[in-house]
Amino acid sequence: MTDPDPDPNAGGVESGPGYSDSDDRVSRRRDSVSGNAFHGPTAFQVGDHNTQHIHHHIAPADPEDALGGTADELARVVGAQWQEEAGLRRLLEPAPLPVRWRVSERKVAGRVVGATGEEAGRARFGPLPGLGPATRDRIRDGGGLSELHAVYGGLASGRLLLVGAPAAGKTAAGVLLLLDALVHRAARAAPADRARVPVPVLLSLDGWDPGEDSAVDWAADRLTREYTLFHGRGGRAHARQLLEQGRISLFLDGLDEVTGRLRGAMVGALETAPFRLVLVSRAREAVLTAKKTRLGGALAVEIQPVRAADAAGYLLNRLPSAPSPAWEELTGRLLAGAGPLATALTSPLSIALLRDVYGDDDPVDELLDTTRFPTPAAIENHLLDHAVVAAYAQRPGHPRPRYSARTAERTLRFIAARLTQEGTRDLRWWHIPGWTGHRPRMIAVWIVSAVVCGSPGVILAWILTTNLLPTVSGTLAAMAGGYGIARRAAALSVPQPLSSAGWRDIFTRETVLAGVRQWMFVGTGLCLGIPLVSDDAPPFWLWYLVTLPIGFSEVLVTGRGYDIVSRIPFLSAGVGHYDKVREDYARPPVVDTRSVSPRDVWRHHIGLRLCLGLLTGCALGLYIGPILAWTLFPLLGAMVAVTALLWTGAASGLATNLAVATALTAVQLHYEEGTPVRLMHFLEDARRRNLLRATGPVYQFRHTRLQERLAARSMPE
Template identity: 80%
Template sequence: MTVPDSGEIPGDGESPHSGGIRENAHSGGMHRSGEVSGNAFHGPTAFQVGAHNTLNVHHHTTTAPASPLDATADELARVVGAQWQEEAGLRRLLEPAPLPVRWRVSERSVAGRVVGATAEGGRARFAPLPGVGPTTRAQLRGGGGLPELHAVYGGLASGRLLLVGPPAAGKTAAAVLLLLDALAYRARVTPADRARVPVPVLLSLDGWDPAEDSATDWAAGRLTREYTLFHGRGGRDRARALLESGRIALFLDGLDEVTGRLRGAMVSALEGAPARIVLVSRAREAVLTAKKARLGGALALEIQPVRPADAAAYLLNRLPSPPPPAWRALADRLLDEHAPAENAVAAALANPLAIALLRDVYRDDGPVDELLDRSRFRTAAAVENHLLDHAVTAAYTPRPGHPRPRYSPETAERTLRHIAARLTRDGTRDLRWWHIPGWTRRRPRVIAVWIVSAVVCGVPSFLLAWHIAPTPVTAVLGPLGAVGGGWAVSRRAAELSVPQPLSSAGWRDIFTWGTVLSGIGQWLVVGTGLGLVMPMLNDHSPPFWFWYLITLPIGYSELLVTGRGYEIVARAPFLSLGAGGRYDKVREGYARPPVVDTRSVGPRDVWRHHIRLRLLLGLLTGWALGLYVGPILVWTQNLLSGALFAVTAVLWTGALAGLAGNLAVATALTAVQLHAEEGTPVRLMHFLEDARRRNLLRATGPVYQFRHARLQERLAARE
């Protein structure tokens, strides 16, 4: 924002708690109506909790919700609470001995005047949340901590809050903790007021093109992909309705990770969004964006550096009493008021990232006092780089009382360096696992798939051909056909080396009541028709039930092509004939079916879904093709011919529809190739999830990201 008007916001010399919303010195929190008390900042990136460090969101109502949207919002609050409670635990945001967070109104040119955000004496765009007073300029003068941040969020007239700060200042962690506080507050208000308290949802801005989608359309699409609550029929419409009615507040992270052109377009598009918005960005990128577009009415708050006394107290509180000498020496250096201005350790530990890394890298008896060597660590950057370089090793070093890591520190660091270098080369922070097949040369993988499919699938098909016609021609054409079929499978697998869109169709998306009834209807009509007509044409026609048996695949293919299964059946001969145009038409208006489970969807969930669902459906498609012709061969020739055809159909169709076109299988095969070429783990997806649990990666919807951008940069540089 511009420099505040005289009298609005005092200079930096004032105490952060000198005015406006004041902290209760005895309780450690706030006691104003509508605020969350007992919270403070601590953990690996900037972290908070206190006496109320566990979020238990219960939505017990004595009366039925006034609107179906209220029930959906309550369920979304439960799912989001469970999601971020787990994620905050993995980030260690909810541990005791908190590290305080402090914020002040930013004096950078990133937003308009404060009075434009508070709308004092004017018309407020958003009424304060029930039990929260309007935010005023007087309340903002002294800055504050997390409890005050929730009060500002809940009472801000513009509904537009911008959290900025330097890299590794703890901006995202502050947003996560604000989200948890907002959920806890929503759970405490009366049922009558709950509908007026929006459900906060944290989303990454990556992948949004404002030229294609409005903010509401994009957010509704993201909600549909990331929460199974919106996978049902009309789920996207419900998500849109929640957004348009103000029942969802958007917490948007990653503005600084998109290109400059898109940043300005995003900010402009967010102007008209009907939801409350909390936007998180690095300060530098926010300033650059503001030169092109500003978020109207936004209040910019800047996360303040950690004070040396707070850092020392946080570090000592986690140690036994008395603390080890090395840690005591480090704390004394932080508390030394007469230390030279170039105190590298104090400067480095002014951000939560370095403090978290320090606790990760050095154990209670570790030589942490080596950081006081000014000949080795002349600058804060040298200290931070030293901690970053040891972060992976520390995460995978066995610790007493903890399970032994599945991967060695050397393997983990080698793998993460390779991943970081690849992401940096691609200019992204998002690790989309379905793009991994493009990370290696595809020729070795194509040749391997070609050979395996030609042998495994080709042998039964050759035996079938030889059984039907044991001639020299069959002896020549049979192996050639197996080689040709293997080539077709390998070419299909090679297609996935180019980045593909991620399909999200699930069981209930394909096997809906509508598609099942359509398939059954098609099966009964065709089977009955053949059963009535064929006896009139042939005196030796098979029995009536036979026609129902062989027409089952027709019903199955009808089920798939009228829903979202055409991508699977499209590779099966005969079953997909003439269905492409129908599917294109159906796809436009097809609504997903209702689902029973409601949860957030993570990267490993989506990967497992592709392994299990699409592989099984590919095999089922093969069985359908086997039933298409196999019984006819049994009736006209013999049982062996029909059985061989069924096996051949299952193998070839399963290979084409379930294996070669399966993104999860392609990723697993690429992981084997990476293991041979780069020494990464064979079970790469398992490793990524393990790295997430060790606080090196984080999950954002179906993608992974490095927990800290600086860690990715450092690992990529070392690679």
């Protein structure tokens, strides 16, 4: 058996092969949608999610339509984002499976005429330009992706509920529908027509509390955090305007992953939303929710099982023109429609796994053995059990995998078991420090910080006094300081929120002006006041130099950097006056809007926090060192400045850095569980091999069944 193509353009969603009505539609998507996504999650983020600052200069499509340029740019960003993600999830290549749907017969929505508006005689949403109204006759027989887009764009209620069985390909269908909606919008050349076609945006419902925020408020916040287009002054207001004017349509995934009571509250809150809506859910959860709360005016359509002919054609398309006898026999049996194999391959997940696990010349006909594989579940479990090995097998013409299949499977089993134990699908890397005991890391941080940060002070004490007592005192002080830093680092073992603070969040125009005012006030006051009480005052420029850190600390404490200087001597003086600021940022957003993938978010946190920690250390050194150097002697000032820099940098840049804590935990897990030392690198590699997928800064297994199977196999017999 050979591995799936590890090319970055390979991926899988909910299951695997994507859907399409024709190859032409796929090529049109490529030609018609362009732009920039700041996240490979994703600028999108599903779950607890994040991003990188990319500034676009937007010219409004119509001078009288101030939001037209914003909407057009959002369409380009979303198109590029999901074009990339669809490629990574293998929704476009090779020729995808067709999507087929029918109006659901489950009790998940009201009457069809309530959605089409035929009896009421009026529509909440008019048909999109170029599309006709969705009527009972037009939707009665179901159809494919093009018909689904016609329903989406012509439904009078603007409420479409997309349901299906687990692994039916609901998310894949939603993504392809979104891309078709973008293609349709791009085809509207006239700005007036384009303004009437909303920009589809896919979000996860994770993290929304309808009791706290309305649908518009929540969506505006998510758009602001996840798309740099809405950053800066007035960004959230623009997002809200687009939503209120119906110029954005929301594709909401993950309703089935929300707890029951919250699902009902979400559905109730969405009923009055002023925008078009596509809600994706597993059928069972949708039925349970509808017993308490139904989405008024919604049309429920259900994704149908894959037809045998479609599955056989899809598998044969990736094989040589003359397939091996084993593949010929398997596809022949599949077309005959008999046995557990035919039942198993009605699921896109199983089809994708079969394609990944078995190569052109592998004995795929072994799956026809009903003694070994008596049920469809047995076939699916067999494919799931070999998915990791296939992904990490050496493939001719491709680089050797960085990790062995044994290491990969051991690591993924450990992760799956941990997530299952926590009752979640989301692998939040900033929660990894809580996966193992913190004591070994605490001891290591204690020793390293005491030695590295304490050495300059001990050396200084010895040089100044050549006496044993100050040297011993300095050593004890270094040990105490190292213990304090270790305690701060150990606190990150408790799950923390992922702050979204970045350079432009901290150094805003307002905070920088506040810092400059504070600096000039204090520096000028000292320049004017000190000469009145001392004849041997330092020159005025020195006062402006040593008071610069006061301005720097003012910048931090008036913005999202207040916790950087908290508990830092001198710089934290007066921070208590900023309780309102801390209250405003007590619940930091869970999305870091400066990175492109979970690994990039991790790198961003390392770089930002370390740099700010060093800047804070430099500020404290600048605050103390020059005065000591001027009044006493230069060596003392320099050594004190270096000591302040090291201790402050360690306390504010390392000890409280979630990314550093995650990296240290990865080293500890390597020795305890045999996982890779570079765990974040491994997770990204597993994503490229289609075992994981990314939703913002969060990783997930490509499908719940894969997580469940790996977790079950990690348990002792």
